Amino acid sequence: MDERSMLVSEVRVTPILMEDAPLLNRHGVHQPYATRCIIEIRTEGGEVGLGESYGDQEYLDALRLLAEHLPGHSVTAPNRLWGLAAEVLRPDAVDPRLVDEQSAGWLFGRANLSRLHGIAVSAFEVALLDALGRTVGLPVHALLGGKVRDRVDYAAYLFYRWDEHPTPGAPRDDWPEALDPAGVVGQAERMVDEYGFRSLKLKGGVFPPEEEVAAVEALREAFPERPVRLDPNGIWSVETSARVADELRGVVEYLEDPCLGVSDMAQVHRRTGVPLATNMCVTTPEDVPGAFAAEAVQILLCDHHFWGGLVATQQLAAICRTHGVGLSMHSNTHLGISLAAMTQAAACVRGRLHACDTHRPWQGEDVVTRPHRFVEGAVAVSDEPGLGVELDREALDRLHRRWLDSDVRGRDDVAAMRAADPEWTMPPAPRW
Template sequence: MSGDSTIRAVRLTPVAFAEPPLRNSAGVHGPAVSRLVIEVETAGGAVGLGETFGDPAVLAAAREAAQRLPGVDVFDLAGLGRVVGVDPLVDGQPDITGPAEVREPGTFAGTTRVKAYSAFEVAFLDAQGRLLGRPVHQLLGGRVRAEVEFCGYLFFKFGAHPGAPVDDWGEVLDPAAMVGLARRFADEYGFGALKVKGGVLEPDAEVETLRLLAAEFPGVALRIDPNAAWTVPTSIRVAESAAGLLEYLEDPTAGLTGMAEVAAATPTPLATNMVVTSFRQIRRCVELGSAGIVLADHHFWGGLRATQQLGAVAASLGLRLSMHSNSHLGISLAAMVQAAAVLPGLDYSCDTHYPWTVEDVVDVAGAPVIKDGRVTVGDAPGLGVTLDRDALARMHERWRRGGEQARDDVAAMRRHVPGWVDRRPRW
């Protein structure tokens, strides 16, 4: 392989992968998740990989950029920004000075172009690493930890998608069933922290879930995220009822001002990835005291370098960091590991949906492995993962049959519960 770092080809492959019917405050995950796999090939033969959301708007932005990227150098990240038409540090969501609009869980953050830029930036860095024979974490200044700790992400769920057989996980719709799910996660992955996706059951039932988990897993850190399903009074009541059980409470209610009211009423730390999703919103969050923990996510903060900058800003303002997750494949997990490896102020284990991922586009030989709740930060060039071409083709064909569709948890829920309405706050 020569060292020519000029891009000669860009390949975009939308894929759809199977996912269980996982519940959240908006509704439920559908049977297939759309993602976009990006390949950036240099004249020297290096291929860099990226992964992002697969909704139509992001696809359109990525396709537009892909046409203009041949001839750009993969070391020219400023040039990438010009091609995509975005500066990830200033072109995120506008500043919020009042209550924030409540958006769909996991799909609300960042602008379309920032999401596209982030995936291309990861692919550029992956290609750089492959050309230089260096892991991405070295390109970002070097790792500060040899392992990245992850949190077991627990969902209430239906037993099956409509018309399908009951899946391997079974139905999880009450506190006792959630404890059984957590036991399986702990046994298979060794997680030292567990997060409950809340906003599904009545608040008292979710507090009971936390109590049962605390009793079953003494010493394991617990967190819950109801995605703004609760009013301010309900959030305060839950925080009081769960006193001593939680390492943090994530986005219990909507908006910076609502979160500030809850934060002022409870010693339990509040975390967010709904009211602080861009650099412009951090100042107002600090002024109001809305949250003390920000959940980083390179997919919508502007890439791996922007995530590093988020860490520096957070440290200067006394904020702490955790890491957000959405439904993802192994390319994104590998990128998350590289980002987490270089963040000195990463105070909490990272969220990940990866245990729910039953198929992947990366070759199993190099796929990240969660063992004892951690992923080892390797020294393979770039991200350290390679594509499984057969799996990529299979998942692309599934996407092609389904067509371009945005994620819609409400529509998916209506197939289980006709007439379902996404109403937040619900309690």
């Protein structure tokens, strides 16, 4: 094959706004529209590779900056993206919020340079692998060493939610409110009916822990065969976390980020023995040694969007296997290109993989022509070349026009909550 045909000729990073549901979490509520960006890489040989990543303005700027340096890069060399990212995305070249270690504004860990590079590499690595796979006629999983499973299990991602956004004129879906155990069980019933999910995860941190414990117990009673997890995003103290862990021992598969930080998580696990998962206190490779040594984490939620991509996911999986730490996948609001990438990566992970998180059922829109179907809670691993998805150009244009016509440029669940409660501010941690 002619080497020149493998070179990147053009890169497009297109910001979009997609409808989102009024899902509640410890910060507040999801905005009516969420930002995201779609990446298209064209090769000299005429293939196109797709990627999907965060769309907050500061990330968009960083991704566009890196994109300028990609023409001439070979789709056969995704590993070289790390060196390029280190060269181009220096602390003085990016928005300070992306590298400020003190900024813990997100629901998935602190910002820092290592994480920024992981995010940037991932966004383009996926697109390069897609283009390479299409060029040579192989699925991405073959480029990662081959799939070890044909279907990837996902969990029903249950949220406390309102039936509609407090913002006038916001889009509305057809899910009813879920604000108590009966509402949560009703939501789970519909998720199980429509998607067949065989694991359940409740996003907590919204109501006092007793109410969330009651919801988890109600889920367990309604679905005795299905593992249940609870994730309050680190809003409990060590005392509260230990109490909840004692109450839910044997009821939950694991507790996810009951409290913040390696030392507090380790204390809770030491005191209770209940398995703990995280997508908050271990989010870069540098976090791994200390957290594993302290036994703060029994299940790590990988997320290729911030761990550096699909190859990095395999490397992280190997580290977890070596240390006897289980693996699952974190997700926040995403569309079908991300789901395709998550599924290809998960397909290659050897050993036990806990059902992965996905927000996909909450999105009524997509930018791929054939949105994925969940059958018995799983997505079939595509064997088509690349990621196995095609871009719906008309949908992309529509969601991009929406972005152009709007001033929403990032995620702010605290501000969104103020539409319902003008006094609302970021809750302290621990809150309970």
